[in-house]
Structure formats: C-alpha cells, structure tokens
Amino acid sequence: MNRRTTLPVVTAEPGPTEWGEPSYGVGPWADEHDAAPDDPRYDPELLAAGDRRNVVDRYRYWSRAAIVADLDARRHPFHVAIENFAHDANIGTVVRTANAFAAAAVHIVGRRRWNRRGAMVTDRYQHVHHHPDLAALAEYARAGGLTVVAVDNVPGSVPLETVRLPRASLLLFGQEGPGVSDAARAVAGLTVSIAQFGSTRSINAGVAAGIAMHTWVRQHADLDAAW
Structure with missing residues (x-):
C-alpha cells in the first residue's frame, strides 16, 4: 500500500479526529477488504475501528511504533x-x-x-x-x-x-x-x-x-x- 493508492473515505459520523472532522480517514478493514492482514505492523484496534489519523496512506492501520520504526530507517541527516x-x-x-x-x-x-x-x-x-x-x-x-x-x-x-x-x-x-x-x-x-x-x-x-x-x-x- 502506498500514498498513491486511492482508499475509500468513510462519510459516517465516527466521532472527532485529529483534524476535528469525523469524515477523515478510512473505516474498519473489514469494510474495505476481504481478510485481515497478518502483518505485525498493523494495529488490531485500528483494523477493527478504522484509521482516521493524520498519516499518509502507506501507514494506514499501522501501529505508532511501526510507523516510527519505518521513519527511523529513512530519516534525513538534518x-x-x-x-x-x-x-x-x-x-x-x-x-x-x-x-x-x-x-x-x-x-x-x-x-x-x-x-x-x-x-x-x-x-x-x-x-x-x-x-x-x-x-x-x-x-x-x-x-x-x-x-x-x-x-x-x-x-x-x-x-x-x-x-x-x-x-x-x-x-x-x-x-x-x-x-x-x-x-x-x-x-x-x-x-x-x-x-x-x-x-x-x-x-x-x-x-x-x-x-x-x-x-x-x-x-x-x-x-x-x-x-
């Protein structure tokens, strides 16, 4: 999954988000895909509830620790x-x-x-x-x-x-x-x-x-x- 992938946007009223807008992000994995992934980078709670964080599509459903680890591998030296x-x-x-x-x-x-x-x-x-x-x-x-x-x-x-x-x-x-x-x-x-x-x-x-x-x-x- 990368940023250029077009993911469905949930338009229901799931509650406040980091942006203060309830429609931002994607819904539960089961609503968008056939089977839950077994990749350890994915967060079970986000898979179940949806991911409405301010992150690029590449990191949708990933745990915070997994995102930080991935960024650490590619941060710039400044x-x-x-x-x-x-x-x-x-x-x-x-x-x-x-x-x-x-x-x-x-x-x-x-x-x-x-x-x-x-x-x-x-x-x-x-x-x-x-x-x-x-x-x-x-x-x-x-x-x-x-x-x-x-x-x-x-x-x-x-x-x-x-x-x-x-x-x-x-x-x-x-x-x-x-x-x-x-x-x-x-x-x-x-x-x-x-x-x-x-x-x-x-x-x-x-x-x-x-x-x-x-x-x-x-x-x-x-x-x-x-x-």
Missing part, C-alpha cells in the same frame, strides 16, 4: 532547532513540517513546555529533544558532527538561495518577533537569510523553517523516495 523563551506558538508548525520532510530530530531550546496544537499530533512520530540552553545544543551538535546553521535576516548573513547547506546541518530558528538571539548566532557556524521583497521586516518563524528545510531537501534528498 536536524531542526527552535528557541523557546516565550512559548512560541510556531513550534508546533515547525515540528509538523520537520515530520513532513523526515528530519532526524527537532530540538527545543529553553522552556520545555511548548504549544503542541500546531503539530497536529505529528510529534508522536517525530523525535523531539529538549535542551535547557544553547550551550547544551551546541555540545549536542559538536558531538554529532552537525553544523549549526542559524536562519535569520541579519547583517552578515549569507543568502539561503545561493548557499550550499551542509548535509549534516542543524537548522536553528529564533522565536517570532526577535528572531535568532545573539547567543544562537554565536554558536552557529553559518547564518543564512531568506530573500524578501515586501515591506515586512520578517516572515513567520514557522514559514521560515519550512523554506529552509525544503532548501535542504532540494539540495540533498533523494526526491524519488518522496511519497
């Missing part, structure tokens, strides 16, 4: 970090986008608690680590052979559109408003900026993260492996 000193609401969006691009991990720097609403439950499948401060993040990067790449439109930054990102990158983003802190830029081996042409001083942190991650994907990923 990491993403975001500073969290004011409960930035964009962190959930960053996590969701990191999951979509199969990032190795997301790192939250600063406050441990973050708003998970924007993640749309993708944090269940994405490795998320916490670091109390930037020094701890820098040590993690050093130990893992990662180049910290700060993303912010500041003097001295290199245009993201013209730079070749290191394959083993840790893309670091600041919180909405102030952007990447001075301390973050100090631990970065490279600072890149995103070209803008309008009147706003900066773009949304979640959007910036998506642009930077997609740039890494365009430069390094095997696009034939995309769903």
Whole structure:
C-alpha cells in the first residue's frame, strides 16, 4: 500500500479526529477488504475501528511504533532547532513540517513546555529533544558532527538561495518577533537569510523553517523516495 493508492473515505459520523472532522480517514478493514492482514505492523484496534489519523496512506492501520520504526530507517541527516523563551506558538508548525520532510530530530531550546496544537499530533512520530540552553545544543551538535546553521535576516548573513547547506546541518530558528538571539548566532557556524521583497521586516518563524528545510531537501534528498 502506498500514498498513491486511492482508499475509500468513510462519510459516517465516527466521532472527532485529529483534524476535528469525523469524515477523515478510512473505516474498519473489514469494510474495505476481504481478510485481515497478518502483518505485525498493523494495529488490531485500528483494523477493527478504522484509521482516521493524520498519516499518509502507506501507514494506514499501522501501529505508532511501526510507523516510527519505518521513519527511523529513512530519516534525513538534518536536524531542526527552535528557541523557546516565550512559548512560541510556531513550534508546533515547525515540528509538523520537520515530520513532513523526515528530519532526524527537532530540538527545543529553553522552556520545555511548548504549544503542541500546531503539530497536529505529528510529534508522536517525530523525535523531539529538549535542551535547557544553547550551550547544551551546541555540545549536542559538536558531538554529532552537525553544523549549526542559524536562519535569520541579519547583517552578515549569507543568502539561503545561493548557499550550499551542509548535509549534516542543524537548522536553528529564533522565536517570532526577535528572531535568532545573539547567543544562537554565536554558536552557529553559518547564518543564512531568506530573500524578501515586501515591506515586512520578517516572515513567520514557522514559514521560515519550512523554506529552509525544503532548501535542504532540494539540495540533498533523494526526491524519488518522496511519497
């Protein structure tokens, strides 16, 4: 089963889903197929009740552990970090986008608690680590052979559109408003900026993260492996 497979959509009223819409997903396996599979990756409860999670068709009816294991076998070697000193609401969006691009991990720097609403439950499948401060993040990067790449439109930054990102990158983003802190830029081996042409001083942190991650994907990923 893959993402291009067209699966029936249940239109009954099965109750709330991750999207808040009862019609999302597929119904019980018995309603769609002849015999239940004996593949251990499939979750018996999902087979019986249906699968209305926010996952691609490839993972329909799979258990959470099976999905994570499959993703672990194909994650990309880039990491993403975001500073969290004011409960930035964009962190959930960053996590969701990191999951979509199969990032190795997301790192939250600063406050441990973050708003998970924007993640749309993708944090269940994405490795998320916490670091109390930037020094701890820098040590993690050093130990893992990662180049910290700060993303912010500041003097001295290199245009993201013209730079070749290191394959083993840790893309670091600041919180909405102030952007990447001075301390973050100090631990970065490279600072890149995103070209803008309008009147706003900066773009949304979640959007910036998506642009930077997609740039890494365009430069390094095997696009034939995309769903």
